[in-house]
Amino acid sequence: MSAQAANRPKIIVLDDDPTGSQTVHSCLLLMQWDVDTLRLGLADAAPIFFVLTNTRALAPDEATRITREVCHNLRLALDAEGVTEFLVVSRSDSTLRGHYPVETDAIADELGPFDAHFLTPAFFEGGRITRNSTHYLLINGVETPVHETEFAKDSVFGYSTAFLPDYVAEKTGGRIAADQVERFDLEAVRSHCQDRLMNLTGNVCCAVDGETQADFDRFATELLNAAAEGKRFLFRSAASLLTSLAKLGPQPIAAESMATYGRTEKPGAVIVGSHVKKTTEQLMELLKADGVAPIEVDVARMREDFTQSATLKQEALAQVATAFTQNLTPVIYTSREELQFDSIQQRLDFGKAVSGLLMDIVQGLPPELRFLISKGGITSNDVLSVGLGLRSARLLGQILPGCSMVTTSAEHPQFPKLPVVLFPGNVGDATGLATVYQRLRYAND
Incomplete structure (x- = not known):
């Protein structure tokens, strides 16, 4: 591992199904989360690893229990490996299905406090983009708000809106109001926003736009700079942001x-x-x-x-x-x-x-x-x-x-x-x- 890589925070991904690694390579996927197994991920040379919790297949109470168990063991593994700089990602579906805010709440309780948690559902390889805080799915080249797709009608994880601040309000039962969600629009993502990131506190919810991988590359650089200055961030994300955070380059075999x-x-x-x-x-x-x-x-x-x-x-x-x-x-x-x-x-x-x-x-x-x-x-x-x-x-x-x-x-x-x-x-x-x-x-x- 290079000195530069060694200075980067370890990216720890709790994946609610095993497909969140779909934009990276050459790292470990862990199917178990006892302390010794988690230490394998922390000690691995790759800057990122995944813990496959499969919580999307579970009821909310069980998803909460599993997430807390992983985070409890992760705290012990972090201490054992002497890892102090890390980012936690609650990886979930790019069509907004999954146990939100159940999982991010549990992570915050066990590994917090965090200054902010970011919703970054864009997944460019799959034709999912976010613009003006509204999440779209490209269907035959047509940008369709995800609440107009079959995924919003999911019998377990259904929702009524693709506008992320309203989605947050809906999923949190109003605990986080739409107007409390910090919106990082494309202009913010494509500009210098580290000062704004440094001012985030209290695990504020942030909705992040993205149309291209370059958008997330720029935003990830700002995030990592803020983290290096001591900010603690949590992510509820699809896969594309992980590419930008991990910076792995091309895979070994095409x-x-x-x-x-x-x-x-x-x-x-x-x-x-x-x-x-x-x-x-x-x-x-x-x-x-x-x-x-x-x-x-x-x-x-x-x-x-x-x-x-x-x-x-x-x-x-x-x-x-x-x-x-x-x-x-x-x-x-x-x-x-x-x-x-x-x-x-x-x-x-x-x-x-x-x-x-x-x-x-x-x-x-x-x-x-x-x-x-x-x-x-x-x-x-x-x-x-x-x-x-x-x-x-x-x-x-x-x-x-x-x-x-x-x-x-x-x-x-x-x-x-x-x-x-x-x-x-x-x-x-x-x-x-x-x-x-x-x-x-x-x-x-």
């Missing part, structure tokens, strides 16, 4: 050449859990590709009886084995029907049961697997922590804008050095999943 990470000359596998419209469109395109074997898992059979999972697992793995004998890449996906539930808790319980089934399938995949593509944020988290049983993984880089690829260790008991793609549900165009498959498949399969 996205188009990542097939070199393939560990065998056998097929890989694709597992699809996400149900958003974009995922379904991408799945349909992938199923048109050569060399794939579609395997649908009819999870509706589990709606009333979770014990059906054992039969569904046996059926799916039998089809996987057949696909491998034919040198085909199995594409394992949950049935696309959107099921309705009487309560949020019932939906969460069903989601956990489905994820458990998918992880059982992952554990039953052939050991000679060339690669694994995981589609969906919660699915990807469970693939790493449960399906593969990882304590940590090294991030290789991005195989597609917004899509991280990690590798298991050489000591993994079942899948050593397996490249795993973490493909968020709401990222990429219609051909994105097919593109990643083509970039990883063995040339002769």
